[in-house]
Amino acid sequence: MMELLWLLLPVAAASGWWAAKRSDARQDVTLAERTPGYFSGLNYLLNEQPDKAIDVFIKMLEVDSDTVETHLALGNLFRRRGEVDRAIRIHQNLIARPTLNREQRAQALLELGQDYMKAGLLDRAESLFTELGEMNMFQSQALGNLLTIYQEEKDWDKCLQIAKRLEQLTNRSLRKECAHFYCELAEEAQFRKDLNKASQLLKKAQIADEGCVRATILQGEIEVLNGANKNALRTFRQVERQDPSYLSEVLPAIIDCHMALGQRAELIKYLHQLHQKHHTVSCVLALTGFIQKDEDDAAAIQFLANFLHEHPNLAGLDRMVELSLKSGKGDAQESLGILQQILQKLMEKRPAYQCLSCGFTAKTLHWHCPSCKTWGSIKPLQEVDEN
CATH class of the missing domain: 1.25.40.10 (Tetratricopeptide repeat domain)
Structure with missing residues (x-):
């Protein structure tokens, strides 16, 4: 009062x-x-x-x-x-x-x-x-x-109509926003099973903003639905050039496309290239799986240990504990089991994405930040070594 x-x-x-x-x-x-x-x-x-x-x-x-x-x-x-x-x-x-x-x-x-x-x-x-x-x-x-x-x-x-009028009136670029508006329309078309319309809208999104990762991911998904794994693979690989921080979003699809095409050796070579360039946890975990299958658990653990020594990471540590549990015995195995439970609880509490504009965190990826309303500002928390 x-x-x-x-x-x-x-x-x-x-x-x-x-x-x-x-x-x-x-x-x-x-x-x-x-x-x-x-x-x-x-x-x-x-x-x-x-x-x-x-x-x-x-x-x-x-x-x-x-x-x-x-x-x-x-x-x-x-x-x-x-x-x-x-x-x-x-x-x-x-x-x-x-x-x-x-x-x-x-x-x-x-x-x-x-x-x-x-x-x-x-x-x-x-x-x-x-x-x-x-x-x-x-x-x-x-x-x-x-x-x-x-x-x-x-x-x-x-939104598209108003954005174009605003650009003409203020000379302020809204290309990134327009690209996301086209992506929203493309997702609606994809939901209606109109994949041709969705692809046309995604082309407009890429014309509006050639760096739009979202448009690239959506286009790759549509190509997978059409059974065009080779084209999808080429599309998903563009994400590395556009923004490597989103690699974890497309890596499962890249692996699936390679395997569907019978290109296991090429996939492992590509994963090693990504690992050397970006040191992303998602690449390391994928490589760990192949090393485990091609060699043994000990080799996979050693590979992970070398990575974690330089790039400490909860997800990587959890995977190493999981592998170590197989060879652990008695009290050691019990202790490792307890450690894994603690690690998984820590990872459950930890957000997976963060807005670079306002700091908003989330468990799932939002292309439009619910907090500051910025488009394309939320990115995966990768713990990537930029050096």
Whole structure:
């Protein structure tokens, strides 16, 4: 309550000042006679009736060219505090005044639209931002908010339309965002079993952003569904060039394609190349499996131990304990079993992905960060040695 009191006291003071300034009464009239509403509003505040206090102060603060900014500031304060209903009331009251000029009305519409967005009233917000676009007022802000709304509504066609208009208006590149919008449409087409349409959309995504890993992965998956393992293999391998941090996402598919094509030796050679270049845990674990089959458990353990000595990693340690359990006996085997249980609990608690923009962590891959709403910023936590 005291926080709200301190918020509204400056508005009350301004209200009293403006009322006194515009009064035609004599100079010796007391403040209470000039501005009775001032004390009425304070009384409502002290009695914890903030809504009535707001009504009083709004009525006292006549809307004209000198006080519009005060109304806007008060509404913004309430919206930032999360008191959206009060912000809406203030901005609606402002728009209803006939004294506003065109620019002031447009600014009030923009603020009210943002109030509606905050309240989750997306249809109302969309209507106001569209009206601003028709007025040719505050277009970049209105389009930016419309883009946010259409992303929330998953209307990817409209997202593409708005993004292209924003690019023309602001000269800001939204190629990465557009690529993901095409990917979203491609996933919808793939869900409908329309693989040709999905491929066409993914080509547009790659034209928009040739570095879009998501488009590459989706295209490879479609080629696998079509039985074109050779093409899929070529597509999945492009991920290394685009962004090696996503190798763990495509490595199982790369292994499957090689094996389906009868290219086991080529696969092992390729895994060694990846290991030498990137030192990714996923490559090491895959190689460990082949060494175990081609040689023995001891060779696999030694290979893992050499890697872990330079690149400590929970997943690698868990695999080494698993291999060691086979040869362990008595108390040693029991201790290794306990160690493996502890390692698995530690890995269960550990996130697998993190947003490079805001630090958000997750167990599954999100192409659109749920926290900061950035596209393509979440990556696997690989513990890759970059040296």
